Amino acid sequence: MTTQPIVQLQNISKTIGGKQLIQQLNIDLFPGQITGFLGPNGAGKTTTIRMMTGLMHPTEGNVIIDGLSLKENYEEAISKVGVIVENPEMYKFMTGYKNLLHFARMHKNVTKERIEEVVKQVGLEKRIHEKVSTYSLGMRQRLGLAQALLHRPKFLILDEPTNGLDPAGIREFRMYLRKIAAEDGVSVFVSSHLLSEIELMCDRVAVIQNGKLIDIRDINVETSSFYYIEATPNNQAAELLQKLDYNFVPENNGYVVEIKKEDIPKLISQFVHEGIQLFAVQPHQKTLEDQFLEMTGGGQIAESNSK
């Protein structure tokens, strides 16, 4: 990665009441990249996000946003961040528009035209002048996104953003995030429980457990390639694979074999030669869910590690 990170978590630790919730977290986030943030319940996702937004103060360490420390240069640093922390709680007794006006007044240089533009982007034009208390959860999510985008942030933090959106809404939302990441170089940090969502949306995932970062990796980059092969008779196929010295594990009615793509035709011809009937040869990818469960060991809620 050659570009400068826009957000840096430097050795963040958080201790509350003798309990260490976050331990020495280091994460770099880059422009134009969407990073997913995963972890079982109680792993410290929300605490981390709150420290990145200035809602909580780290016991140790520093959050750097676009070169500015959140601790020392709070106002300037946070002006580059757009935030949706959990459900966007709005002032229900006011209209959506008044809510946006309220938040716009807290930023510099957000014009009325910009408000209109954002409202159009999130598709709320028709209902924006109605009270938020009449909105559905999905509409509130849209309004939440609108307030986070008002000031054209360079960095967007989203906690459970698709909660309450319908499938079309989720899809639209995903497309939109991809668009602003690609076109405006916005760095996006999304925490979600919907693993499939993260998989579709993100370029990278960071996994946290018991307050520690256990993995950060790019998605959709295959480290080694696997293929699923289904053939009868079963035992004969296994024998052949063994003879040819491939690593394989049985799955369903066939085997998952570690094999390079260019070796596939050779293997098939060998199967045919041996008279084994082939039913399926297909690329096999571990889903993020498999990977996640593998990494977090089933995802139990963390034991409290108080001392």
Add this chain to the structure above:
Amino acid sequence: MLNLIQNEWMKLWHKKGTWAMVALVILFIIGPGIMMKYYETKTTEDTTWQETEKQAINDYKEIIKSDDLTAEDKTFYEEKIAISEYRLANDVPSQEDGSVESFMSFTSKMLTLVTLFTVIVAASIVSSEFSTGTIKMLLTRPVSRAKVLTSKLLTTFIFGLFLFVVNVVVSALVGLILFGATTGVELEIVNGQVVEKAVWNDLAYHYLLSGGDFVMSILFAFLVGSVFRSSSLAIGLTMFLSFTGGMIVMFLSRYDIVKYIWLTHSDLTQFENGHFIVSGMTMPFSLTILAIYAVIFLVISYMSFMKRDVTA
């Protein structure tokens, strides 16, 4: 900062309760006004004011003749007689019916309501953001927490002043409409001389002195509301102290420490009528104590608000 106050002001007026407060303040002026007018017209008698004054002088003289009168009571009635004689000699009628002034000095008692409502706003303006979760939205903006809190405090005071102005203006209007301008002159004895009472000055002074309890109650409610994030606790505690404050001071009055509690001083109207709960008070001393407590309340409010981890 102006933007922030504008925001708070907008949120305040979008709540129905705020409008109800204004309506109640107005209602508690118009209501008693109409009642006073109603009873007043019923009790009017057909005597001239000179006859009434003469009658009063005779009555007082009768009372003074009796033996079981303290020296204090005696001077009280002698002063009454002196005033009535002055009226007759100089042809200065007293104010028989209600007037704007008397009505306004009556409704100035209703400022308690203004204080109560402002306390409610002070108690909830911070805590409601926590209870609805909107605090997360508010504190992830490029505005320091100190500024957010200051805007809320200022908005509370502006709202309180607004209610005060409503009280004064509505009282004046209602008073003028129902009772009309003054027809008589209020007299009092200062250093043995009968002089005209400066009604308007006294009223202004009363308004000013009411400010003591107003400011301290608001700061206290604001403190509890922002530290404990519970508006009901803040309102309850503030009300409790304002009701039992006198009693608490009374209980503590035998100890010296009572002089250094803000409750002893916050009711500045003591200086108007001279009825002190604890003797030996002076205005500068009281104001100093109140100022010290005001600063303490503010410092605690700001410290807790700025340091707090927001988990709402």
